[in-house]
Amino acid sequence: xxxxxxxxxxxxxxxxxxxxxxxxxxxxxxxxxxxxxxxxxxxxxxxxxxxxxxxxxxxxxxxxxxxxxxxxxxxxxxxxxxxxxxxxxxxxxxxxxxxxxxxxxxxxxxxxxxxxxxxxxxxxxxxxxxxxxxxxxxxxxxxxxxxxxxxxxxxxxxxxxxxxxxxxxxxxxxxxxxxxxxxxxxxxxxxxxxxxxxxxxxxxxxxxxxxxxxxxxxxxxxxxxxxxxxxxxxxxxxxxxxxxxxxxxxxxxxxxxxxxxxxxxxxxxxxxxxxxxxxxxxxxxxxxxxxxxxxxxxxxxxxxxxxxxxxxxxxxxxxxxxxxxxxxxxxxxxxxxxxxxxxxxxxxxxxxxxxxxxxxxxxxxxxxxxxxxxxxxxxxxxxxxxxxxxxxxxxxxxxxxxxxxxxxx
Amino acid sequence: xxxxxxxxxxxxxxxxxxxxxxxxxxxxxxxxxxxxxxxxxxxxxxxxxxxxxxxxxxxxxxxxxxxxxxxxxxxxxxxxxxxxxxxxxxxxxxxxxxxxxxxxxxxxxxxxxxxxxxxxxxxxxxxxxxxxxxxxxxxxxxxxxxxxxxxxxxxxxxxxxxxxxxxxxxxxxxxxxxxxxxxxxxxxxxxxxxxxxxxxxxxxxxxxxxxxxxxxxxxxxxxxxxxxxxxxxxxxxxxxxxxxxxxxxxxxxxxxxxxxxxxxxxxxxxxxxxxxxxxxxxxxxxxxxxxxxxxxxxxxxxxxxxxxxxxxxxxxx
Numbered sequence: 001x002x003x004x005x006x007x008x009x010x011x012x013x014x015x016x017x018x019x020x021x022x023x024x025x026x027x028x029x030x031x032x033x034x035x036x037x038x039x040x041x042x043x044x045x046x047x048x049x050x051x052x053x054x055x056x057x058x059x060x061x062x063x064x065x066x067x068x069x070x071x072x073x074x075x076x077x078x079x080x081x082x083x084x085x086x087x088x089x090x091x092x093x094x095x096x097x098x099x100x101x102x103x104x105x106x107x108x109x110x111x112x113x114x115x116x117x118x119x120x121x122x123x124x125x126x127x128x129x130x131x132x133x134x135x136x137x138x139x140x141x142x143x144x145x146x147x148x149x150x151x152x153x154x155x156x157x158x159x160x161x162x163x164x165x166x167x168x169x170x171x172x173x174x175x176x177x178x179x180x181x182x183x184x185x186x187x188x189x190x191x192x193x194x195x196x197x198x199x200x201x202x203x204x205x206x207x208x209x210x211x212x213x214x215x216x217x218x219x220x221x222x223x224x225x226x227x228x229x230x231x232x233x234x235x236x237x238x239x240x241x242x243x244x245x246x247x248x249x250x251x252x253x254x255x256x257x258x259x260x261x262x263x264x265x266x267x268x269x270x271x272x273x274x275x276x277x278x279x280x281x282x283x284x285x286x287x288x289x290x291x292x293x294x295x296x297x298x299x300x301x302x303x304x305x306x307x308x309x310x311x312x313x314x315x316x317x318x319x320x321x322x323x324x325x326x327x328x329x330x331x332x333x334x335x336x337x338x339x340x341x342x343x344x345x346x347x348x349x350x351x352x353x354x355x356x357x358x359x360x361x362x363x364x365x366x367x368x369x370x371x372x373x374x375x376x377x378x379x380x381x382x383x384x385x386x387x388x389x390x391x392x393x394x395x396x397x398x399x400x401x402x403x404x405x406x407x408x409x
Numbered sequence: 410x411x412x413x414x415x416x417x418x419x420x421x422x423x424x425x426x427x428x429x430x431x432x433x434x435x436x437x438x439x440x441x442x443x444x445x446x447x448x449x450x451x452x453x454x455x456x457x458x459x460x461x462x463x464x465x466x467x468x469x470x471x472x473x474x475x476x477x478x479x480x481x482x483x484x485x486x487x488x489x490x491x492x493x494x495x496x497x498x499x500x501x502x503x504x505x506x507x508x509x510x511x512x513x514x515x516x517x518x519x520x521x522x523x524x525x526x527x528x529x530x531x532x533x534x535x536x537x538x539x540x541x542x543x544x545x546x547x548x549x550x551x552x553x554x555x556x557x558x559x560x561x562x563x564x565x566x567x568x569x570x571x572x573x574x575x576x577x578x579x580x581x582x583x584x585x586x587x588x589x590x591x592x593x594x595x596x597x598x599x600x601x602x603x604x605x606x607x608x609x610x611x612x613x614x615x616x617x618x619x620x621x622x623x624x625x626x627x628x629x630x631x632x633x634x635x636x637x638x639x640x641x642x643x644x645x646x647x648x649x650x651x652x653x654x655x656x657x658x659x660x661x662x663x664x665x666x667x668x669x670x671x672x673x674x675x676x677x678x679x680x681x682x683x684x685x686x687x688x689x690x691x692x693x694x695x696x697x698x699x700x701x702x703x704x705x706x707x708x709x710x711x712x713x714x715x716x717x718x719x720x721x722x723x724x725x726x
Contacts, residue, residue, distance in 0.1 A: 076517060124707060127714045131460045131516070131664060135656045136710065139703035142653075150694045266653070270524060277521045374532025380525035385510045388518045 003402040019201070022403070036190060041183050049182035050255075051299050057186075057193045058250050060291035063275035064200055064284060065243030070273075071281035072204055073236030074216025075125050079137035080272045082144035083241045084248025085264030086114040089154050091249035092163045096156055103168045103175050107192060107253060111245035117144070118241020125233050129219075141266055148261035162260040165253050176253045185254040192250060196243055201284055203239060212236050213282075244272075278383050280390025289391040297379070298372050418687035430566050432686050433679055438572045440678020441579045445634045446655035447662065447670035448583065449627035454664050455603030456623045457508070459519045463526040465652010467628060470530045471496055472635030472644045476546060477538035485549035489632075496628030504620045531646055545639035547571065552640060575637040582633055583671060586626070590667070599623060603665065650699075657706035663716030673717065677702045 003024050010016045020026040044053055066080050091110035094101060121140040125133050148154060155163050167177035174180040175188055203209055211232045214222035223229050252259045271294065279290025387394050422429045446464055453461040474495050478488040507522050547554055553570035560566070590596035601609040602619050610616060635644070638651060658677050662669025681701045689697030709717065 070517075076520075124711055128707075128710050129714070131520070132660055132710060132714065132716070134460075134520075135660045135703070136707050138653065138656060139700060139707045142700035142703055146696065146700050150696075273521070274524070277517070281517070370532050370535035372532070374529050374536060377525045377528030377530070377532055380528065381507055381522050384514075384518055384522050384525065385507075388511070388514045 081268030087245025087248030114245025122237030280392030286392030436679035436682030444674025669718030
């Protein structure tokens with residue numbers, strides 16, 4: 001009903017291949033943009049900015065970069081964290097060497113450095129394929145993080161070995177560093193992320209995107225129909241590393257404020273990979289959905305587990321039950337019988353957890369941390385089983401059903 | 410500079426052969442452990458095409474379970490038995506809950522699922538046994554702890570009895586495994602499945618049984634590695650770094666090759682130690698062991714994309 005396409009006629013091929021073939025999609029995007037640009041900044045608290053809004057955008061951007069390489073061009077990479085690090089260190093060197101530089105320009109330029117390094121580590125992809133390539137990208141991961149630690153020029157020889165974001169000014173307003181307001185940082189992140197998302201959408205829809213997809217689906221066949229594999233793979237590495245590098249610069253400059261080399265270690269790479277895969281490989285929107293889930297879930301779990309008050313834990317249990325209900329609905333839409341058992345199990349666990357909370361069963365914070373890790377691991381497996389193609393695919397199924405609703409076919 | 414890179418290290422090696430032997434011995438011991446982890450990995454990859462990232466965590470998990478059970482007051486050897494039981498249950502659970510619903514999915518999805526298993530096991534292990542560093546129950550298991558001092562070339566060579574035990578046990582385990590794979594019905598079934606899934610299924614080999622079996626064998630290997638490594642470095646999740654070390658071993662040796670895993674493991678163990686001592690510490694500020702193996706494997710792979718012992722890659726459109 002909401003998505004009825006009756007009356008929306010396409011009279012040309014151009015219209016048929018437009019970005020929004022269904023009017024409601026454009027309307028929905030308009031609402032999301034309104035939320036992001038106006039409603040959230042006006043209503044969000046400091047906590048929401050720092051634990052949800054800013055990290056979700058940054059992680060979504062990093063996942064988008066990885067998704068271009070892995071989802072669109074089919075080259076599995078496990079070195080995302082290190083490439084984020086290259087972006088962050090490049091940005092740090094630029095703003096400390098050239099303090100007059102506009103911070104946004106510095107952030108956007110820092111991606112160029114990670115793109116260069118990305119291409120260098122992408123060269124083996126011309127000969128190495130599949131999991132061998134994935135391990136090869138780990139060489140980049142471990143080598144670069146080692147370099148961040150040993151090459152003291154990178155962190156201006158300071159004693160701590162960490163990079164510390166200075167106060168940066170733009171038009172008389174602090175945009176980065178300890179004195180910057182969260183809302184300014186949020187707007188800068190949002191601006192950069194919107195810009196790069198637009199870029200990625202258009203790149204993946206255009207000529208370059210099609211050569212990537214052909215390379216992904218079967219590189220030998222792609223080569224036979226005249227696609228230059230070297231160009232295709234290396235541009236994928238370059239664009240991907242650029243986006244990832246910018247995400248890394250934002251990660252340190254707009255969110256963390258300081259970073260040690262081990263921040264960019266392998267867990268970060270995996271976190272970004274989870275987001276890309278749970279969101280859906282080969283999609284742009286999926287990165288946002290994945291980031292919301294992976295970043296948001298621990299926050300929800302922490303808030304739930306961190307409150308010992310009776311009402312709050314009841315509220316937490318309600319939130320979890322709502323989450324389970326949402327997952328169950330998605331599973332129902334995906335028509336996977338296996339889901340029911342998993343959801344039931346999850347619901348029972350939630351109830352036990354909620355009950356333990358109401359009984360004043362105190363859980364220390366280390367234990368909560370461990371339980372969070374466990375739950376996230378279980379959820380990854382769970383989501384892979386109910387929909388291996390990710391949240392984006394779930395949304396597509398829902399949308400298809402809404403378009404033909406109330407008819408089944 | 411050139412002197413530092415090409416001449417000085419070799420001069421050092423020749424002038425102190427006893428130290429060189431010490432370095433080689435230590436490289437050999439860690440190489441054998443890398444080979445063991447890689448072996449569990451290869452078995453799973455051959456029989457199910459699953460790139461099992463969780464192998465390293467299974468090492469930690471097995472070691473944690475063993476220490477945790479012992480801490481509950483269960484005698485050491487019974488704890489070992491119980492840990493094997495836990496690893497078996499784990500194998501069955503992974504096959505039922507994770508692999509069976511995901512059968513036929515793209516490789517990367519299964520790979521992600523094993524990362525999910527990794528996270529789950531980390532969280533689960535820490536929830537039950539706590540996250541703090543633990544001491545492996547070396548003496549209770551009857552593993553000798555002293556050392557033997559040899560004096561080759563009028564120098565000094567210290568062999569930890571623990572390391573000798575590790576080498577002997579690992580060698581026996583590898584030989585046993587090879588015998589199992591070559592001379593028993595089950596072992597042949599595993600190899601058949603590795604060669605051709607469809608053909609293996611059509612002669613009546615049960616995929617499910619083999620998968621459980623393979624994951625259980627990987628679990629046994631994980632326990633042995635866990636005891637050995639835990640005795641050297643303590644038991645905590647920091648041990649998972651050795652899991653990453655198994656990956657370049659696999660690249661070097663080839664994902665399907667058992668020989669490759671063993672040879673690659675020994676090569677990487679010895680070469681990275683040599684590089685660290687003679688080139689890394691004097692020239693690069695040390696701690697090169699984190700990446701040396703990967704870069705070595707990368708360079709080898711540029712010339713042999715399927716690894717040293719991997720099956721030749723034939724691509725068709």
